[in-house]
Amino acid sequence: MSELPKAYEPQAVEAKWYAAWMDGKCFEADPKSAKDGYSIVIPPPNVTGILHLGHVLNNALQDILARRARQQGKEVLWLPGTDHAGIATQTKVERQLRDEQGVGRRDLGRDEFLKRVWEWKEKHGGIIIQQLKRLGCSCDWSRERFTMDAAYSKWVSQVFVDLFKQGLIHRGKRMVNWCPVSLTALSDEEVIMTPQRSKLYTMKYELADAPGEYIEIATTRPETLMGDSAVAVNPKDPRYTKHVGRMVKRPFPPADIPIIADEHVDLEFGTGALKITPAHDKADFDIGMRHGLEIIDVLHPDGRVHCPACPELDGLDRFVARKKAVAKLEAMGLLLKVEEYDNNVGFSERAHVPIEPRISMQWFLKYPCVQQAADAVANGDIKFRPERWAKTYAHWMENLQDWCISRQLWWGHQIPVWYRKDKFEALRGAEALDMHDLTAGDIHVGVDAPADGANWVRDEDVMDTWFSSWLWPFATMTEVGEASQTLQKFYPTSDLVTGPDIIFFWVARMIMAGFQFAGGLPFKNVYFTTIIRDLQGRKMSKSLGNSPDPIDLMEKYGADGLRFGLMRIAPVGSDVRFDEASVEEGRNFANKLYNACRFRQMADEGGEASRAPLTQDKLPPYHLDIIAKLDALAAGLEESYGEYRFGEIAQRLYEFLWSEFCDKFLEAVKLDLRDSATADARAATLGTFDAVMSRYLQLMSPYMPHITEELSARMGYVGEGEFLMQQQLPAAPLLTVDASAAQARAAAVYEAASRMRNLKAEYKMGSRKDVRFVIKSAPAWLAEESKVLALLVGAGEIILDGAYVATKGTPAAVTPLGETYMPLEGLIDVAAERVRLTKEIERIELEVKKCQGKLGNASFVERAPPEVVVQETARLADWHAKLQQLGEMLAALT
RNA sequence: GCGCGCUUAGCUCAGUGGUAGAGCACAUCCUUCACACGGAUGGGGUCGCAGGUUCGAACCCUGCAGCGCGCACCA
Numbered sequence: 001m002s003e004l005p006k007a008y009e010p011q012a013v014e015a016k017w018y019a020a021w022m023d024g025k026c027f028e029a030d031p032k033s034a035k036d037g038y039s040i041v042i043p044p045p046n047v048t049g050i051l052h053l054g055h056v057l058n059n060a061l062q063d064i065l066a067r068r069a070r071q072q073g074k075e076v077l078w079l080p081g082t083d084h085a086g087i088a089t090q091t092k093v094e095r096q097l098r099d100e101q102g103v104g105r106r107d108l109g110r111d112e113f114l115k116r117v118w119e120w121k122e123k124h125g126g127i128i129i130q131q132l133k134r135l136g137c138s139c140d141w142s143r144e145r146f147t148m149d150a151a152y153s154k155w156v157s158q159v160f161v162d163l164f165k166q167g168l169i170h171r172g173k174r175m176v177n178w179c180p181v182s183l184t185a186l187s188d189e190e191v192i193m194t195p196q197r198s199k200l201y202t203m204k205y206e207l208a209d210a211p212g213e214y215i216e217i218a219t220t221r222p223e224t225l226m227g228d229s230a231v232a233v234n235p236k237d238p239r240y241t242k243h244v245g246r247m248v249k250r251p252f253p254p255a256d257i258p259i260i261a262d263e264h265v266d267l268e269f270g271t272g273a274l275k276i277t278p279a280h281d282k283a284d285f286d287i288g289m290r291h292g293l294e295i296i297d298v299l300h301p302d303g304r305v306h307c308p309a310c311p312e313l314d315g316l317d318r319f320v321a322r323k324k325a326v327a328k329l330e331a332m333g334l335l336l337k338v339e340e341y342d343n344n345v346g347f348s349e350r351a352h353v354p355i356e357p358r359i360s361m362q363w364f365l366k367y368p369c370v371q372q373a374a375d376a377v378a379n380g381d382i383k384f385r386p387e388r389w390a391k392t393y394a395h396w397m398e399n400l401q402d403w404c405i406s407r408q409l410w411w412g413h414q415i416p417v418w419y420r421k422d423k424f425e426a427l428r429g430a431e432a433l434d435m436h437d438l439t440a441g442d443i444h445v446g447v448d449a450p451a452d453g454a455n456w457v458r459d460e461d462v463m464d465t466w467f468s469s470w471l472w473p474f475a476t477m478t479e480v481g482e483a484s485q486t487l488q489k490f491y492p493t494s495d496l497v498t499g500p501d502i503i504f505f506w507v508a509r510m511i512m513a514g515f516q517f518a519g520g521l522p523f524k525n526v527y528f529t530t531i532i533r534d535l536q537g538r539k540m541s542k543s544l545g546n547s548p549d550p551i552d553l554m555e556k557y558g559a560d561g562l563r564f565g566l567m568r569i570a571p572v573g574s575d576v577r578f579d580e581a582s583v584e585e586g587r588n589f590a591n592k593l594y595n596a597c598r599f600r601q602m603a604d605e606g607g608e609a610s611r612a613p614l615t616q617d618k619l620p621p622y623h624l625d626i627i628a629k630l631d632a633l634a635a636g637l638e639e640s641y642g643e644y645r646f647g648e649i650a651q652r653l654y655e656f657l658w659s660e661f662c663d664k665f666l667e668a669v670k671l672d673l674r675d676s677a678t679a680d681a682r683a684a685t686l687g688t689f690d691a692v693m694s695r696y697l698q699l700m701s702p703y704m705p706h707i708t709e710e711l712s713a714r715m716g717y718v719g720e721g722e723f724l725m726q727q728q729l730p731a732a733p734l735l736t737v738d739a740s741a742a743q744a745r746a747a748a749v750y751e752a753a754s755r756m757r758n759l760k761a762e763y764k765m766g767s768r769k770d771v772r773f774v775i776k777s778a779p780a781w782l783a784e785e786s787k788v789l790a791l792l793v794g795a796g797e798i799i800l801d802g803a804y805v806a807t808k809g810t811p812a813a814v815t816p817l818g819e820t821y822m823p824l825e826g827l828i829d830v831a832a833e834r835v836r837l838t839k840e841i842e843r844i845e846l847e848v849k850k851c852q853g854k855l856g857n858a859s860f861v862e863r864a865p866p867e868v869v870v871q872e873t874a875r876l877a878d879w880h881a882k883l884q885q886l887g888e889m890l891a892a893l894t
Numbered sequence: 895g896c897g898c899g900c901u902u903a904g905c906u907c908a909g910u911g912g913u914a915g916a917g918c919a920c921a922u923c924c925u926u927c928a929c930a931c932g933g934a935u936g937g938g939g940u941c942g943c944a945g946g947u948u949c950g951a952a953c954c955c956u957g958c959a960g961c962g963c964g965c966a967c968c969a
Contacts, residue, residue: 007931193965200969219969232969266969274969281969343968388898392964395897399965500964535905537962557931568917569906575962577906581918588931599928651908651916666928754934761923761935769926794926794934847913854912859949868912868950875913 004601008594010558010587014706018133026723027138029077031485038074039490040066041473042139043498043506044147046085047121048092051131053532053540053578054499056550057570060563061529061646062497063137067702068641069494070138071729077490078138079476081145082125086465087182087350090411093117110410110460117411131551136559136705138725143486145476147468148413155475156468157416157447159517164417164445168366169405175285176404178358180303180318181351184408185362187464188401189504191346191355200341201326202271203334205231208247208256215240215248215259216336218270220343221280222329223322225250226307227298228257230276232287235261237272251334253309262287282357295359303356318356363406363415363461369515370400376511376521383525385644389500396504405464412462418444424457447480470509473522487518496523499531527644531575540578553583560704561587567650567703589654590707593700596662597711600689603673604682614687616737622668622788623688624739625746629660630692631733637699653700661692664750668788690715691734701725749785752815753792759813759822760794762836770796774804777818789817808892809833814882830893837890844883851876 021027029039040062045055066078090105093116097103105113132139145152163169176185201222204214217231228250233240240259247256264287265274278288279297288295298307305313305321312328313321329335346355374397376382377390384390406415423442444450449458468475473493478484492514498507507526514522532540540547553562565586570576616624633656640648671677672685694717701708701724711717712724756773765771773793775782778800782789786798804821806812809830811822854860854872861869 004928006929008929217969221969266967270969272969276969283967283969341968386899391898395965503964531963561931575900579906579918582906584931585917588929591931592929595929595932597928602928647908655916662929663933667933757934758936764923794924850913854950857949861949863949864912871912 004598006595006598008558008591008707010560010590010707011555013710014134014136014554014559017706017709018136020709021138021723021725022141024723024726026726027078027140028142029140029486029490030075031077031489033075033489035073035075037077037489037494038066038069039077039079039493040495040497041079041476041493042081043496043502044081044083044145044469044472045128046088047082047125047128047146048085048089049082049128051128051135051550052547053550053566054529055128055132056135056562057532057566057576058497058499058529059132059135059137060566061527061570062495063135063563063705064567064646064702065495065497066138067705067725070725071698071701071727073728075489076138077140077143077486079143079145079490080129080132080137080139080141081147081472081476082129083465083469084121084146084148084412086407086409086412086462087184089117089121090409091182091350093120093411096120105410113410134551134554134559135563138705143476147465147472151479152468152471152475153413154447154480155471156413156463158480159471159513160416160463160467161445161447162517163365163368166368168368169363170366171361171363173359173361174364174404175282175357175359176362177346177348177355178301178360179348179351179353180301180356181353182348182409183301185358185360185404185406186348186355187404187466189466190349192349193344194347196343196345198341198343198345200270200339201329202336202339203251203329204336205248205250205275205334207243208249215243215273216271217273217275219275220341221277221322222325223305223313223318224277224280224298225275225325226253226305226310226313227277227279227296228275229278229288229293229296230257230291231259232262232265232274232276233259233272234265234267235263237265237267239272251329251332253307260287260291260293262290279359280357285357285359297359299356299358301358303353362404363463364402365405365467366402367400367509367512369512370397372515373397373508373511376515382511382521382523385525385527389503389526389528392500393503393508396508403464403467405467406461407464408460409462412465413468415459415461415463416445416447417459418450418453418456419459421455421457466505466509469506470513471517473510473514474518491518492521493523494525496526497529498526500528501531503528525644530570532578533575535577535579537575537577548578548580553580557583557587558590558706560590560707564589564650564703567646568654570647589658590704592662593657593704593707594711596657596666597693597715599666600686600693601715604686614684614691616735619684619688619742620669620672621742621745621749621785622665623684624735624737624742626661626665626692627688627735628739628743629656630695631735634695634699634729634733650703653703657696657700661696664746665692667792668746668749671787671791690717693717695730695734698724698727698729745781745785748816749789749792752817752820753789755813755815756789756793756795756820756822759811759820763811763822763824765822765824769794772797772799772823774799774801774806774821774823775815775818776804776821777802779817782817809889812885812889814885819885834890834893837886837893841883841886841890844879844886848876848879848883851879 042062043058062078066076070076094105097105097116108116129144160169177188177191179186198220200218200220202216202218203222204216207213207215215231219225231248233243235244243259244261246259248259250257260276264283265272276284276287276293278285278293278295280299287293298305299318300306303318305316305318307314313324316324326335326338347353348355374394377384377393384393420442444456450456474487474491477491478487496507510522514520534540534546538546550562557565562583563586565583568585569578569582616627633652636652637649640652669685672681693715694712697708697712697717705725709724718724718727760768760771773795775798782800786800790796790798806821807823811824813820851872855876
């Protein structure tokens with residue numbers, strides 16, 4: 001044991017214990033267990049994902065909760081898995097195929113392409129799972145799920161079929177958010193509004209019945225004017241009342257279009273006249289519907305202009321066409337001005353290009369169980385932390401729009417709908433298949449294909465990835481129609497840990513799905529993590545290169561160091577600013593813990609010297625004090641866990657070990673471990689060390705699972721073949737006797753030592769070991785402790801002398817142990833000492849004034865609680881005493 | 895425009911009415927036999943601004959400013 005390296009080396013230790021836990025099946029959940037169940041489902045990371053700091057924070061929190069629950073005697077299921085991530089994965093594999101083999105997905109065809117994606121998934125898909133294991137995550141890996149597992153996929157289809165049968169799912173042609181790169185529709189949530197510096201073009205259209213007269217129109221999108229089917233003004237706008245009902249000339253392709261009046265038009269904006277392009281703008285579409293306007297689609301799905309009537313624009317990309325259209329307007333003398341203009345443009349969440357509002361045939365879901373889901377959070381059945389997110393949730397629930405669930409992708413759950421082949425062909429493809437054109441015999445909606453499959457064509461679209469994710473809490477626990485023990489035991493889940501950015505994408509939808517398909521709420525608590533930013537406050541991103549690789553951090557500082565460091569800075573409310581220094585602190589802390597244990601092992605080379613039960617009533621004050629503080633720590637942690645204050649838990653654990661256990665207790669008991677110490681003293685000290693440390697390691701274990709397991713094993717705190725992580729946390733406090741007197745003594749010694757060291761430093765005696773102290777009027781018990789005090793202070797000798805008379809100018813301090821002098825026999829610089837004393841007196845006079853001011857205030861004395869007044873009076877007395885003493889010292893020097 | 899949050903030491907953050915805190919950074923001292931990934935000591939803050947409530951405000955209320963986020967609109 002004495003050959004232990006001085007610094008803790010986490011890498012090998014962490015790998016060793018993770019393997020041991022896996023071998024010991026420590027993470028596997030038994031649904032037949034008699035214990036109470038505790039469960040978390042992991043927010044499934046994208047199967048293409050690579051671990052980033054957000055994952056680390058999120059999963060470390062889940063691991064802490066899971067490990068803590070095990071210690072409290074729960075049967076724990078932490079259910080892991082990955083998400084097939086439709087667009088992200090398809091895009092990734094497509095890009096790779098294009099780069100490496102020069103083929104697109106359409107070259108391969110649907111079946112072959114899907115085969116390639118599956119191959120890719122098998123080969124590269126598990127990276128993030130391995131990374132989570134490196135972090136120490138105690139997931140039940142025997143239950144790992146994937147959203148496209150056969151059983152899971154069956155759930156997705158079944159849910160679609162059920163909702164369809166209830167009339168909540170329908171197909172129709174509507175305005176959707178279209179991504180011209182991914183060539184698919186997106187839900188509203190997948191559109192990111194982004195501020196843009198754009199240009200506002202003002203142009204004029206000539207009135208058809210009055211050549212030479214114009215109406216001015218402002219637009220940011222001149223490239224869509226070929227799709228204009230009207231110009232709209234506000235009916236209340238006096239400038240335009242005479243125009244309403246007349247026709248204007250659309251410049252190209254030339255056409256006469258009407259001027260209509262619609263409330264939607266803002267009088268203040270631009271010229272007050274708005275060009276209406278029903279095919280390419282949501283608001284225009286609505287206006288078009290109200291006025292029965294023609295819908296003229298002038299864009300291809302990939303964002304190129306489709307307008308054979310304008311050959312010079314036809315086929316151009318929308319942004320190229322914009323410039324060209326402007327040039328054309330200018331050439332025609334219709335462009336009046338171009339202004340810089342800041343507006344918001346919707347961008348595709350995945351492809352990072354402006355989305356295009358587009359009318360297309362899609363599947364839509366009217367959300368089920370909305371009221372129940374809203375109520376569950378409002379009435380506290382599901383508790384959000386921090387609570388303020390409940391408001392965001394409520395707001396969204398009140399403004400639900402139908403969910404566009406179809407995606408024009410191949411990777412995903414294909415929509416379980418078949419159309420009769422003859423009908424499908426007659427209507428010339430899916431784009432034209434309106435529900436109204438279909439009779440019951442034309443369409444088959446079911447988990448399985450119709451029996452006479454050859455006569456049917458399957459809907460090509462897949463479902464939004466979130467349409468599978470929202471089933472995660474129960475579809476991972478049971479198969480369709482199965483009476484699952486796992487579900488019985490572990491549903492609803494206990495806690496969900498996720499980011500507030502997916503409240504709508506995921507959390508809200510899971511709640512609705514829980515009510516609709518699993519008979520109740522899916523979880524009881526939702527803990528929202530914070531966003532991790534860099535020190536400049538920017539979000540972590542690959543392109544900024546400000547996102548450290550957690551694997552690198554773990555190699556450098558250990559998984560425990562990373563976990564602990566991150567937990568210490570994770571605040572309850574606002575965002576985290578990440579600094580590698582905090583991980584370094586975590587590593588340093590692990591090292592401190594390791595060395596505290598190493599110290600004990602070195603002091604007791606044979607081991608086993610201390611296994612005798614502790615007789616607490618005979619323990620010295622420091623021992624009882626640390627035992628009492630450990631109990632206080634355990635109680636404090638209990639409270640903090642109850643409030644999900646993870647940073648506070650880390651802080652409490654840190655302070656106990658570093659400030660209390662190492663800085664105070666270990667320093668105070670060093671004499672007991674020297675060769676000169678009695679066997680009894682040694683045994684008592686080692687016994688106390690072991691009692692406190694073994695339980696401390698247990699309390700620490702959820703945060704730093706590897707090092708605590710290692711140390712517990714090495715120190716013999718857990719038996720061969722047992723694991724710390726599986727041991728139940730004792731409910732009873734460690735302390736069995738009244739320790740209040742002992743604690744008061746220990747506190748007095750520590751405090752006195754601090755003041756005496758302070759005195760040494762003030763007189764530049766810093767490292768001198770020969771300094772003597774004299775304590776006057778010391779309590780009788782101090783005689784036994786003066787050696788400890790001398791050690792703590794770094795003093796040559798501590799003399800207890802009630803009759804001591806200090807020579808003039810002897811430095812002194814008031815300590816809880818009495819007047820304390822540091823005789824230096826002429827070593828003091830008298831002038832410097834006078835300056836110091838004068839400054840000190842000034843400072844204290846100020847304090848006295850503050851106290852007197854308060855006590856002199858009649859209202860304070862009458863109305864403040866009595867104990868506060870007493871406290872204040874005592875303080876004033878203290879200051880006065882101090883002042884008098886300093887005054888005497890100063891007088892002695894002159 | 896509506897809503898939510900934040901503003902405390904150089905930095906990152908605790909602090910729910912009673913003497914302003916931690917870690918890091920900084921300065922001085924110490925390689926003393928657990929740990930220099932360490933120990934000791936110290937300097938550093940009119941708690942964003944202005945009002946109000948209160949005997950007393952970092953904390954409660956109002957207003958303002960700055961920053962961030964969400965929702966809606968944006969021709």
